[in-house]
Every structure is written in structure tokens, then in C-alpha cells.
Amino acid sequence: MKIAIIGTGYVGLVSGACLAEIGHNVICVDLDCEKIKNLKKGTVPFYEPGLDKLVKKNIKNKKLFFETDLTKALPQSEIIFIAVGTPAMRNGEANLSYVEKVAEEIGRNLKKYAVVAIKSTVPPKTCEKIKNLVSKYYDGQFDLVSNPEFLREGSAVEDFMKPDRIIIGAQNEKAKNIMRELYSPLNALIYTTRLESSEMIKYASNAFLATKISFINEIANVCEEIGADVGEISKGMGLDPRIGKEFLKAGIGYGGSCFPKDVRALRHSSGVNGYDFCLLKSVIKVNNRQRQLTVKKAKKLLGGLKNKIIGVWGLAFKANTDDIRESAAVEIIKMFLKNGVKVKVYDPIAMANAKKELSGKVVFCEDLYEAADKSDLLFIATDWDEFKKTDLLKVKKLLSEPKIIDGRNIFSPSEMKEIGFEYWSVGR
Ligand code: UDX
Numbered sequence: 413m414k415i416a417i418i419g420t421g422y423v424g425l426v427s428g429a430c431l432a433e434i435g436h437n438v439i440c441v442d443l444d445c446e447k448i449k450n451l452k453k454g455t456v457p458f459y460e461p462g463l464d465k466l467v468k469k470n471i472k473n474k475k476l477f478f479e480t481d482l483t484k485a486l487p488q489s490e491i492i493f494i495a496v497g498t499p500a501m502r503n504g505e506a507n508l509s510y511v512e513k514v515a516e517e518i519g520r521n522l523k524k525y526a527v528v529a530i531k532s533t534v535p536p537k538t539c540e541k542i543k544n545l546v547s548k549y550y551d552g553q554f555d556l557v558s559n560p561e562f563l564r565e566g567s568a569v570e571d572f573m574k575p576d577r578i579i580i581g582a583q584n585e586k587a588k589n590i591m592r593e594l595y596s597p598l599n600a601l602i603y604t605t606r607l608e609s610s611e612m613i614k615y616a617s618n619a620f621l622a623t624k625i626s627f628i629n630e631i632a633n634v635c636e637e638i639g640a641d642v643g644e645i646s647k648g649m650g651l652d653p654r655i656g657k658e659f660l661k662a663g664i665g666y667g668g669s670c671f672p673k674d675v676r677a678l679r680h681s682s683g684v685n686g687y688d689f690c691l692l693k694s695v696i697k698v699n700n701r702q703r704q705l706t707v708k709k710a711k712k713l714l715g716g717l718k719n720k721i722i723g724v725w726g727l728a729f730k731a732n733t734d735d736i737r738e739s740a741a742v743e744i745i746k747m748f749l750k751n752g753v754k755v756k757v758y759d760p761i762a763m764a765n766a767k768k769e770l771s772g773k774v775v776f777c778e779d780l781y782e783a784a785d786k787s788d789l790l791f792i793a794t795d796w797d798e799f800k801k802t803d804l805l806k807v808k809k810l811l812s813e814p815k816i817i818d819g820r821n822i823f824s825p826s827e828m829k830e831i832g833f834e835y836w837s838v839g840r
């Protein structure tokens with residue numbers, strides 16, 4: 413099938429490359445000329461395992477094309493995906509201006525029937541609004557579809573190729589069948605719903621996962637008071653299939669480009685529609701508090717923070733990505749800095765992105781040992797595999813004081829004690 417994808421961020425580019433890989437002809441469109449110029453040469457602007465190989469292969473096979481001009485992509489397309497950003501505004505509301513602008517342009521340039529599919533995460537009822545917006549400029553036939561993505565950074569290609577489910581919200585069978593045909597090579601479970609339900613499935617899924625994380629973080633905080641081990645509790649709870657073992661890892665709180673934004677947006681959109689979603693208010697509060705608790709722990713362990721040196725391992729919002737958007741690590745570093753701490757940081761691949769935000773404020777180190785060297789405390793903020801394979805005796809020698817706060821519970825407390833560390837983790 414012939415596909416256009418507007419927006420070449422994480423979602424748009426991964427979807428475009430994967431749709432080309434399963435046999436479709438895909439044109440990816442973005443306003444950013446530099447980005448498109450690089451993508452035409454096969455250069456992916458962010459780190460995502462397996463993606464550049466897929467992009468290069470499908471450019472070579474003439475299945476994947478890049479364009480800055482929407483009007484060149486639209487005429488031949490049977491499905492036009494909108495995959496531009498919906499960043500959170502100050503009040504939590506999703507900023508729909510990019511989606512609306514694209515919809516307007518589609519309306520102005522559409523010449524024949526097509527399915528317009530929204531992949532961007534949008535609040536319930538947005539698809540209806542977008543449909544009206546396209547209709548304002550185009551009076552021919554078209555169908556609007558909601559087709560949210562469930563891609564995790566770091567495993568986005570695999571998530572696309574082997575999805576648990578594909579959600580398609582549409583108003584008629586014709587549009588649903590076109591979308592079924594698109595995804596048929598994947599042999600995946602397809603669940604079709606009305607438009608509003610599909611939009612809500614995406615928000616409800618992310619908000620529920622965020623709730624699971626805040627829940628286990630609260631259990632962890634109680635564990636610290638009563639001497640229980642949150643790892644054992646997650647395992648024990650997760651054995652109940654009704655609960656499931658995923659997303660029960662206690663830590664320093666969720667971050668990234670989706671959870672914080674989507675939880676706030678669902679709360680805001682519920683409020684606008686007349687419902688106070690009070691559970692989500694607590695989920696957000698617990699997530700913020702989890703970061704503050706880490707700073708409190710450091711203060712207690714060091715007997716004050718002013719002029720102390722803290723080495724930080726990990727800047728990305730989670731392992732296997734270079735993304736630092738709403739990263740708990742970066743938020744905590746900023747709190748350390750406010751308290752007069754000197755911070756030394758290391759991350760396997762997120763350093764370049766972090767430099768844009770922390771340059772001149774922290775010391776960027778060549779490796780994890782340099783970050784530990786002469787530090788009064790080591791803080792582990794991201795669960796990279798590289799950190800788990802460290803020579804801990806060497807780390808102990810390098811630190812001024814053998815003190816570690818492990819915000820991701822990557823080491824065993826008893827082993828750390830044996831080595832001679834004063835080791836504080838989360839909920840153990
Ligand atoms: C998420 C959703 O999983 C995905 O379906 C959606 O499409 C986009 O948002 P992503 O942002 O890539 O994906 O990250 P994810 O792996 O879900 O982790 C989000 C955050 O939660 C990270 O900061 C992670 O460290 C944290 N987390 C996750 C925990 O603290 N504990 C857990 O048990 C799981």
C-alpha cells in the first residue's frame with residue numbers, strides 16, 4: 413500500500429521504517445530540512461536499536477522515501493499518518509497545534525479518498541475535531557482513524573513488528589478494513605473500536621502503567637520503614653496473573669517523553685470534560701516525591717549536601733536510550749545542584765543530549781570510574797547493563813567515602829555490604 417507519514421520523530425520514523433519493511437511504499441515527511449537531508453542518507457537522528465539498519469535497507473530497496481513537502485507525498489497515498497508531537501503545556505494540557513496544522517494542510521491538499529490516521533497521542537474527542545478541520549478545507553470523501561502506538565524506546569522496532577495488540581478506532585468498516593490490510597503482514601491481534609475508545613485506550617494504558625510504578629514506589633517507601641524487601645514483594649505480587657510482574661520495579665520514579673505527559677494530559681482532559689480524576693493526582697505527586705526522597709537520602713547519608721561531590725551514573729530516563737526527556741536522573745541532578753553539590757556524571761550514550769541541558773553545571777566524565785573518582789557518594793540513576801558489570805572493588809577505592817545510593821536496585825544489598833559499601837537502595 414502507499415503510505416505517507418507526517419512527522420519523523422520516534423513514532424513516525426519507527427512506524428515508517430517498519431511499514432516499509434513489511435512491504436509498503438512509505439514517504440516520511442518532516443518540516444526539518446536538515447533532518448530530512450540526513451535521513452535521505454540513512455542517518456537516524458536518535459539512538460534506537462536496529463532502526464538505522466532498517467532505514468538504510470529500505471531506502472536501498474526503494475520502499476522508504478523522505479520529503480519536506482507534504483504536497484508531494486499526499487496525492488498517491490492511501491493512508492496518511494499524523495505522527496507529530498503533542499507536548500504538554502504548563503497546565504498539563506496536550507498541545508495540539510502541530511496536529512491541527514498538519515490536518516489543515518492535509519485538508520488543503522487532499523485530492524481523492526484516503527484514510528487519515530492519527531498516531532500522535534491525543535486526548536479523547538480530538539479525532540472528531542481533526543475530522544472537522546480536514547473537512548473545512550476538503551469536501552471530498554475521507555475517513556479518520558485513531559491508531560495509537562505502544563512503542564517503548566529501546567525496543568521500538570521489535571514492539572512494532574511483534575505487537576501485543578493493534579488498536580484501530582474508526583467510524584466505519586471501510587476504514588477498518590483498509591487498516592486491517594495495512595497490518596496484515598504482521599499477523600497481529602487487531603482490536604477495532606469507536607474513535608473515542610481508541611484514543612482513550614492509549615491514555616488509559618500509559619496512566620495505568622504509571623500508576624503501577626507509583627504504587628510500587630509507595631510500597632517501597634513503606635518497606636524501608638518496616639524492613640521488608642520490595643524486590644521480594646514485586647515478585648510475590650507478580651506471580652498473581654491478575655496483577656502481572658511487569659512495571660513493578662521500584663526506583664526513582666517514571667520519566668520519559670510519554671508517561672509524565674500522558675498522565676498529566678489525561679488528568680487535564682478528564683477535568684475539562686467534567687470529571688476530577690483524583691487517582692492520577694496522587695500518581696503524579698508520588699512520582700515527584702520519589703525524586704525528592706532520593707535527595708533527602710543523599711543528605712542523610714552525607715550529613716548535608718553543600719560542597720559535597722556526587723558522582724552520577726546514568727542520565728537517560730531509562731536504559732538503552734539516549735533520551736533524557738523528563739528523566740528522573742536529570743531532575744535529581746538539578747536538585748543536587750540547587751543544594752550546592754558538585755556533580756560528576758557519566759552515561760553510556762545520553763551524554764550528548766545531557767550536555768544541551770547541563771553544560772557548564774556538571775562535570776562530564778569519560779567513563780563510570782572517572783565519575784566515581786574522589787566523589788563522596790555515588791548515585792546510580794539509570795539501570796544500564798554496563799553499570800552492573802563494574803569492578804566494584806575499584807569503585808570502592810576510587811570513592812572518597814564508600815557510599816552508594818542505588819536508585820534502580822541493580823546490586824544485591826548483602827554483596828554490597830560484604831564489599832564494605834554503605835549501600836542504600838529503594839525499598840530494601
Ligand atoms: C512508554 C510505554 O511503555 C509505551 O507503550 C508508550 O507507547 C510510550 O511510553 P517508554 O516511554 O519508552 O514507553 O518507557 P517505559 O519502558 O514504559 O518506561 C517508562 C518509565 O518508567 C521509565 O522512566 C522507567 O525507568 C520507569 N519504570 C518502568 C519504572 O520505574 N519501573 C518499572 O517497573 C517500569
